[in-house]
Amino acid sequence: MGGGVLLATAALPGIAHAAPAPAIVDCAAWGARPNSRVVNVVTRRPVKILVHHTATPNVDDLSRRAADDLARGIQNFHMDRRGWLDSGQHFTISRGGFVLEGRHRSLEALRSGRKQVEGAHCTGQNLVSIGIENEGTYTDTGPTGVLWDRLREMCAHVCSQYGIAPTEIYGHRDFKDTLCPGDVLYGMLPRLRGEVGGMLGQRLEGSSVRAASWPVLREDDRGPVVRAAQILLRGAGRTEVSVDGEFGAAMAESVRVFQAEHATEEVNGIIGGESWPLLTPPVRSGDRGAAAEAVEALAVTSSTRPPSDIGPVQWQQLLTAAR
Template sequence: MGAARVTRRGFLLGGAALLALPGTALAATAPEIADCAAWGARPNSRVVNVVVQRPVKILVHHTATPNVTDLSRGAADALARGIQNFHMDRRGWLDSGQHFTISRGGFVLEGRHRSLEALRNGRKQVEGAHCTGQNLVSIGIENEGTYMDTEPTGVLWDRLREMCAYICGQYGIAPTEIYGHRDFKDTLCPGDVLYGMLPRLRGEVGGMLGQRLEGSSVRAASWPVLREDDRGPVVEAAQRLLRGAGRTEVAVDGTFSAAMAESVRVFQAEHATEEVNGIIGGESWPLLAAPVQAGDGGEAAEAVETLAATSSTRPPSRVGPEQWQQLLTAAR
């Protein structure tokens, strides 16, 4: 972990940083983190961009790889090498895209070179490649496995919680600023189950930092992910918004059919989204959710009425991105 030193935010004692956010009584201890050299990383192919600014959020990912039973350090190192090879050889990136990786065995590894150095500094960030539009403002953590219908291992969860608390302490990030990849892109990542555990993660990280979080602070409003076979008022709202965006072939029936998925793909292609996959997530929703004012007519206004009626709330006089998220979250 390097030589012990005193930092601006706390004390580094015997290699473990003890950190506390302003106004808190508790401290977060840094987990053991293996740097790139420790797991046999290749050299980065181009210069890694390091900026003198602090990230403002954490993005949680899953690797979408098998939920292996080999929980050894050797398996963790092999995972990190496999991710780096894929990112460099298949995607043409200069290095691993994520800043850090946590294995199912609970080993934390540096992903992109210099990420650990920047984190320890507390005032710098490495530009990642884990989520377009978020790579200079967030820290990306990959969690080994696929968490659509199963929870991560207990040791992985413990390290994720510790790592998030350490990152929050180093950079002054609020625990409420922990998100999933799907909050910003049309993706199922980090899986339905792990994404559903993020309110718990925010609360536990807050607890480690002496902050009591509850209610909307833990369960933040967000853009929901919709895919084929989904049903309900949120799907109906999406159908109306698609029609308002020119996809008038979409039926308003509250069922996400194969035909609707094809219309979504056409919409995504028209708007040059990163993924053209028929999934409505954190990239397509902001493009679809047009601003609505009281007294407006049209499909977007009908979508607002549908969501408000479902959640028994009064439609706000003005609906922008934040109000759309609140309405969608309440109607789920």
Template sequence: MSRRDVLLGGLALAGGGILAGGLESDQAWAAASPPIIDCAGWGARPNSRVVPIWNQRPVKILVHHTATPNVADFSRGAADRLARGIQNFHMDRRGWLDTGQHFTISRGGFVLEGRHRSLEVLRIGKRQVEGAHCTGQNVVAVGIENEGTYTAADPPAELWNRLREMCAYICSQYAIRPTEIFGHRDFKDTACPGDRLYGMLPRLRTEVAGALGRRIESRSAIKASWPLLRVADRGPTVLAAQYLLRDAGMAEVVPDGRFGRPMADAVRSYQAANGFEEVNGMIGGESWPALARPVRRGEGGDAERAVETLAGRRGAESLPDVITAPVWQNLLGTGGAP
């Protein structure tokens, strides 16, 4: 038995019924593939080791941005250079076996295969190439990098249109619901895919559903999430986070509602102590779920102070006896569909 046969044997998906995070298996949604440039087409280097392939379908799509300049060169040549630059960085600087994400979309709207065999496996629609774009999601999510930095700028129409088409095609091939499109920051302490692009994800889910000939309610297009906190933020959400850090043992944190350098240092210490991959001083999709533990009303202490900060003492009286993750998200103003 070859190594490839072993990899293909991992985590077989039971047939029939509802696919996890997906559609009924007997109700496929059809969408045409946009033009996709394979690895050979943009001059990729060979992968340094065998690319793992899992015998299961991905159940979600993760949207990233490359955090590179918002260049005005929309040409095919620029797209090819981008793909080569990403692969070189991932292989030479990070030591990965290949490009980390499955697909890349240039600002000019060119879709390029990222990791080898991603396009081949997508066209079959039954297996998943293991990526390296988000720890904990690499065998369950298709990763799409979008060229540019979308913290304060929207992506160009050429990129947006291809992203919608690509997501629709992936959803149709893998029976993924359009509501299962997420941003990188939903799972990690990162600004990726940028505040503007992240804020456009409800629109993307809605447009992908439309491309598949379906409709989703606006409330379903907004997914429950966690806010991103970083240096210079201030207000009740920061104050609640400070109380939760104190509850987690970071006694040096001063609860003043201001996210300054001392708080960032405390967050880094917390991340390092808990083995987080990203130790960057931001509180996002990885730190919040760890900090916002279940809190029982009346238990006292800093965790309950965090609840009271967000709800107000009168509002806290109407809360359930135990504050769980969905309640925390509603209190933080980032509640939505599960």
């Protein structure tokens, strides 16, 4: 059930070409249960796309039937185990390249180009982003070619419909302490932004393709970014943390304590897009303390002179350069 009403591209700044929709299987066609409560629909456009993986097996069954089973399984988990009113994501792409509507009314809202369904795929982003789940686990391997093609087409169409810049395509980990969408798929996001930009008549390169982001740290990581995180954790009151540049089990436990203290969504010992902003206060020239010490440590490692004022983007740049 593809297609949809495309808005005039002149109304969407920066988009030279409209991108048609891939075929999209709606909720009724894959046998979705009714939503348990009213789906909230707002009259405003989302401003970004969040890419997820389902963290399910990388199955060899690429059939439509397998795709429908996947969508039903996700909905059952979200409704029965998490207590949500429906599937949390707006759309799902199977390893066989089938695109399925996730939460009810998501396809209707996309076709309008002016409405947004409130999702449940990433706290804090559910009213401003479109969540796209990709079947599989992409920690050590990449998605199938046909899944990638549909993801690219789907992102281009969503950008076209809502006037979203391709540079506003992110991974789940950019906003939460999670490994999602997996190291490999996350590492492919610059390519995705560039290919989507090409489909929309935009040429993206350099920093436009490689958006500033928070690095994910987990057990067994080591190096200068871990050292900076340890300095920041000590500054945040976790004085039991050793500053040795090694992310061991003791540090993971300290991170979990920090997360619990700050009521983060995940208490899992992973430092990602939710914990980093809590650990990295603004730093100005002449400041002292743990944050300033961490900035200096990162700058020395990366041979980069830090700017006089450090905010979220500058922190991301320093952490990425020292990675």
